[in-house]
Amino acid sequence: MKTLDIIVPVYNEEACLNQTMQRLLELRTKFKGKLNLNYIFINDGSNDKSEEILEEYAKKDKNIKIINFSRNFGHQAAITAGLDYSKADYSAIIDADLQDPPELIYDMYEKSLEGYDIVYGKRLKRKNETAFKKLSAWGFYRILKSMCNIEIPTDTGDFRFITKDVREAFNKMREKHRFIRAMVPWTGFRSAPVYFNRPERIAGETKYPLSKMLKLAFDGIFSFSFKPIDFIFGLSALLFLAAIVILGLGIFDEMEEEYIICFALTLTCSVNLLAMGILGQYIARIYDEAKDRPIYIVKKSINF
Ligand code: UDP
Ligand code: MG
Numbered sequence: 459m460k461t462l463d464i465i466v467p468v469y470n471e472e473a474c475l476n477q478t479m480q481r482l483l484e485l486r487t488k489f490k491g492k493l494n495l496n497y498i499f500i501n502d503g504s505n506d507k508s509e510e511i512l513e514e515y516a517k518k519d520k521n522i523k524i525i526n527f528s529r530n531f532g533h534q535a536a537i538t539a540g541l542d543y544s545k546a547d548y549s550a551i552i553d554a555d556l557q558d559p560p561e562l563i564y565d566m567y568e569k570s571l572e573g574y575d576i577v578y579g580k581r582l583k584r585k586n587e588t589a590f591k592k593l594s595a596w597g598f599y600r601i602l603k604s605m606c607n608i609e610i611p612t613d614t615g616d617f618r619f620i621t622k623d624v625r626e627a628f629n630k631m632r633e634k635h636r637f638i639r640a641m642v643p644w645t646g647f648r649s650a651p652v653y654f655n656r657p658e659r660i661a662g663e664t665k666y667p668l669s670k671m672l673k674l675a676f677d678g679i680f681s682f683s684f685k686p687i688d689f690i691f692g693l694s695a696l697l698f699l700a701a702i703v704i705l706g707l708g709i710f711d712e713m714e715e716e717y718i719i720c721f722a723l724t725l726t727c728s729v730n731l732l733a734m735g736i737l738g739q740y741i742a743r744i745y746d747e748a749k750d751r752p753i754y755i756v757k758k759s760i761n762f
Pocket of ligand 2: 555
């Protein structure tokens with residue numbers, strides 16, 4: 459029988475793990491006679507009881523596998539490790555807080571049988587998330603889509619089901635700043651959505667504070683688009699034109715010299731800093747690639 463690995467990144471999820479495990483294990487009944495299930499939990503340097511809870515389950519069930527990181531490497535690194543360790547015919551990625559309904563993995567599997575190598579969960583509504591989170595996510599996915607040349611589905615996180623072919627192609631991509639929800643479509647395999655309303659997390663707090671959200675958003679933009687560089691060119695052309703117009707119209711003739719100097723200095727400084735900042739984002743990424751450090755470090759793996 460074919461196999462499916464369910465990959466679950468975990469960071470300080472002690473409040474969710476028992477319930478999540480229950481729902482995930484119930485999937486075996488749903489898949490009975492169709493796919494054999496294995497579970498790969500990546501403990502991303504949790505400092506609560508996540509590690510102990512997971513190890514208890516792994517002791518009783520050899521199909522529950524654990525990768526313990528040496529520290530917190532981040533959600534994207536955790537998923538990467540799960541996919542690196544996955545050897546099944548299919549792999550599915552799901553959050554540990556039950557915001558991605560596990561039962562949907564079965565629908566994804568059925569959809570894949572229609573000839574799709576990637577089936578992703580597309581969010582219709584998000585329940586009980588802050589207006590800021592909803593609006594920023596809505597805006598971000600659309601800005602990113604407009605900036606990239608590849609088809610990145612909007613309102614889609616990392617909750618997805620992929621075939622071994624996609625996984626093997628994906629695993630060859632070893633970039634350090636990872637934005638998996640765009641890297642998977644980049645592989646170019648046939649994909650389709652499965653729609654769902656996103657429930658609220660069952661317990662605990664989000665592990666994505668604003669700083670992590672921004673980092674992920676920047677990785678999405680700067681790893682997948684050169685549009686920010688085009689923007690610098692556009693801006694410099696615009697300023698050049700503005701300077702000529704101002705000169706021609708003699709706008710500054712009536713103004714005091716100090717104001718003009720002050721205005722010109724502030725404007726050029728801010729534009730220069732913006733341009734340097736944008737270039738810096740790319741250079742920092744080149745620097746990280748050149749160092750070629752591992753994406754994550756495994757402290758201990760269980761049941762592999
Ligand atoms: N996560 C992780 N490492 C991190 C942050 C999050 O492995 O540094 C996991 C987390 O345990 C969860 C998933 O990534 O399984 C998504 O995180 P969360 O639910 O907090 O994000 P949100 O749904 O609020 O965007
Ligand atoms: Mg969540």
